[in-house]
Amino acid sequence: IHFTGYCIMDCSEVFKQQSGIAILIPNLLHGLCWCAVDTFIIISGYYGIKPKAKSFFNLYLQCAFYAGILYLIHLYLTGLHINRWCLYNTVMPFSYNPGWWFIPQYVILYIISPILNKIVEATNKRQFILFLVLMAIVIFYFGHYRQKMLPFLEGGFNFINFTFLYFIGRYLALYYHSSSSLRVQQSYS
Numbered sequence: 429i430h431f432t433g434y435c436i437m438d439c440s441e442v443f444k445q446q447s448g449i450a451i452l453i454p455n456l457l458h459g460l461c462w463c464a465v466d467t468f469i470i471i472s473g474y475y476g477i478k479p480k481a482k483s484f485f486n487l488y489l490q491c492a493f494y495a496g497i498l499y500l501i502h503l504y505l506t507g508l509h510i511n512r513w514c515l516y517n518t519v520m521p522f523s524y525n526p527g528w529w530f531i532p533q534y535v536i537l538y539i540i541s542p543i544l545n546k547i548v549e550a551t552n553k554r555q556f557i558l559f560l561v562l563m564a565i566v567i568f569y570f571g572h573y574r575q576k577m578l579p580f581l582e583g584g585f586n587f588i589n590f591t592f593l594y595f596i597g598r599y600l601a602l603y604y605h606s607s608s609s610l611r612v613q614q615s616y617s
Contacts, residue, residue: 465530469537469590473597477541484538491521491531537590544591548598556599563592 503510522535537544551559567589 466593469534469593470597470600472537473594474601476545476598476601477538477594479538479541487535487538488522492519495521533587533590536587537594541594544594545598548595548602553603556595556603560592560595560599563595567592
């Protein structure tokens with residue numbers, strides 16, 4: 429999504445002059461990739477985040493590594509020099525940076541996931557469904573349809589939506605059983 433959105437569609441003068449299939453393919457790829465973050469959060473919910481110091485440190489190292497690589501590429505392509513702000517964003521990739529909006533939101537989810545898991549454990553299926561429906565109403569009605577009422581929910585790129593997607597993943601793990609997964613479970617019995 430970043431490659432098609434930023435590198436091709438926003439920055440390429442050649443792309444801006446195209447039409448037909450040449451403009452359709454990057455737009456199609458961009459649209460298909462749009463759900464990547466949401467899918468990642470649902471998968472995190474499906475398996476349940478179990479925070480540990482070692483995995484948190486690994487997450488930090490991965491983010492710092494990629495931030496450093498991207499920063500070096502940026503310096504090379506723009507001819508700019510090292511500055512304190514970009515160096516800070518490399519060393520502290522969990523800080524808020526509009527290009528890295530996902531990381532601080534995920535870190536919050538990661539840190540409070542034990543509490544979210546306790547909420548799931550304390551509810552039965554009916555309560556869980558009601559909880560998901562109420563969250564959906566708040567997010568979609570007040571956050572998307574009536575954006576002025578709860579502007580912090582606008583756009584879907586926030587911790588509340590991450591929590592909702594995490595709960596959807598937990599619900600799927602606990603209560604959704606497709607017929608094919610039942611056949612696999614029965615064959616092992």
